[in-house]
Amino acid sequence: MLRIAVQAKGRLNEQSIELLNEAGVAVSMENRKFLMRASDFPAEIILLRDDDIPQTVAIGAADIGIVGYNEVAEKGLEVNMLQKLGFGGCRISLAIPKSQTYTGLEFFKGKRVATSYPEILRKFFADNDIDAEIHTITGSVEIAPTAGLADAIFDIVSSGGTLVSNGLIEVEKVLFSEAVLIGNPALSEEKMALARQLMSRFESVRNGIGKKYLLLNIPASALDEAVKLLPAMRSPTVIPLANSEWCSLQTVVDEKNLWNLIESLKAIGAEGILVLSLDKIVM
Ligand code: PRT
Numbered sequence: 323m324l325r326i327a328v329q330a331k332g333r334l335n336e337q338s339i340e341l342l343n344e345a346g347v348a349v350s351m352e353n354r355k356f357l358m359r360a361s362d363f364p365a366e367i368i369l370l371r372d373d374d375i376p377q378t379v380a381i382g383a384a385d386i387g388i389v390g391y392n393e394v395a396e397k398g399l400e401v402n403m404l405q406k407l408g409f410g411g412c413r414i415s416l417a418i419p420k421s422q423t424y425t426g427l428e429f430f431k432g433k434r435v436a437t438s439y440p441e442i443l444r445k446f447f448a449d450n451d452i453d454a455e456i457h458t459i460t461g462s463v464e465i466a467p468t469a470g471l472a473d474a475i476f477d478i479v480s481s482g483g484t485l486v487s488n489g490l491i492e493v494e495k496v497l498f499s500e501a502v503l504i505g506n507p508a509l510s511e512e513k514m515a516l517a518r519q520l521m522s523r524f525e526s527v528r529n530g531i532g533k534k535y536l537l538l539n540i541p542a543s544a545l546d547e548a549v550k551l552l553p554a555m556r557s558p559t560v561i562p563l564a565n566s567e568w569c570s571l572q573t574v575v576d577e578k579n580l581w582n583l584i585e586s587l588k589a590i591g592a593e594g595i596l597v598l599s600l601d602k603i604v605m
């Protein structure tokens with residue numbers, strides 16, 4: 323049985339549980355417990371604070387875990403990076419009060435910088451030969467400059483709204499992060515096989531994100547032109563219709579460009595266009 327560490331509550335909890343559910347590791351958050359047995363897959367989910375996940379996996383109290391890369395980088399423990407998971411995207415940046423003039427990294431020499439990520443910052447400053455004072459605080463780092471506790475901050479940014487509402491401006495993006503799957507470096511063959519099975523299921527789930535299944539009828543005379551418009555995984559499926567002047571086309575398309583594509587297809591005579599949502603693409 324594979325033990326999987328997941329954030330108990332917070333920004334990554336919901337999407338981690340959803341990804342696991344989509345991958346067939348079903349757990350219910352309705353009667354959440356610290357340790358939950360998954361149905362239909364030999365796994366149990368252990369719910370933890372995100373800060374504790376790298377260590378739990380490093381010592382083998384959990385076999386694999388889903389956590390922000392920022393936590394893995396900060397803890398610097400020995401875990402295997404198994405897979406990027408494509409959600410929880412953010413960066414850790416240096417930000418200063420917007421009343422200050424930014425002069426480049428030299429700005430930070432001798433300054434007090436508040437952060438919850440002292441190790442990542444220590445390394446960044448050391449690599450850049452900056453001698454600054456690092457103040458480790460947990461929670462509400464963004465108020466440190468206003469409170470007079472620091473001259474600058476080093477904190478997680480996603481939309482940037484929090485910085486703006488605290489009168490701060492982002493000046494250096496130091497580390498990009500997203501949720502990642504980590505594994506204990508000494509997993510048994512059996513557990514590694516289960517982890518690999520999960521990784522391939524996660525990939526199938528991710529492949530389906532942002533994709534739609536498109537079905538349409540097209541006059542046979544316009545078929546070649548329609549096929550050119552449709553980037554399919556191999557090539558679109560073409561099915562003849564009872565009326566030989568028409569055929570049906572089926573393919574997977576990106577949601578991004580969907581409306582332009584539909585309009586181009588209509589312009590060459592496509593009819594009966596159906597756009598269906600798509601769950602998973604298993605390669
Ligand atoms: O209780 P626990 O310790 O488990 O949770 P936590 O409070 O330490 O972490 P949590 O749930 O806030 O975040 C978990 C993980 O989500 C982080 O480690 C990151 O990997 C990731 N993540 C993604 C973020 C954000 N985006 C994010 N925006 N973590 C925090 N934030 C903060 C940011 O610092 C800012 O204060 O959210 C605020 C809003 O950000 P803006 O830029 O959109 O305004």
Ligand code: ZN
Pocket residue numbers: 371372373
């Ligand atoms: Zn935390």
